Amino acid sequence: MTVAEFRAALLAQPGLALRFRLPTGGLTPIHVHLTEVARVEKRFIDCGGKVRTQASARLQLWTADDTDHRVDCAKAAQVLERGTALLGSTDLPLEVEHDFPS
DSSP states (O other): OBHHHHHHHHHHSTTSBOOOBOTTSOBOOTTOEEEEEEEEEEEEEOTTSOEEEEEEEEEEEEOOSOTTOOOBHHHHHHHHHHTHHHHOOSOSBEEEEEEOOO
16 A cells, blocks of 8 residues: 555545554554654665665554544544655555554
C-alpha cells in the first residue's frame, strides 16, 4: 500500500478509530498513538555490485497505558498530511512499525 492509498482509505472513513492488523492476526488497541511519520532511505550494493536506493514511508505506532487516548482516521490523515513535504512523494510504499509495552 502506498501513502496515497492509505490516505484515501483514512479519508473514506474519517470517524473510525485508527487500528492496524498485527502479524498475529489481532488488531492494535483502540488507544494506539501515531507518534511518527518518516521517510526511510536505504542505500546498498547488491551481489552484482550495483548500487541501489530504496525509499519508503514509515508510520511509528506506540501503545502505552494512556487508554483514554484516541486517534481516528481523520486525525491520522491530518498527521500524514503534515508529513507529506518530508516524504517527498505519496507514491512511497508504506511500512508500519509498532512498539507495545510488555
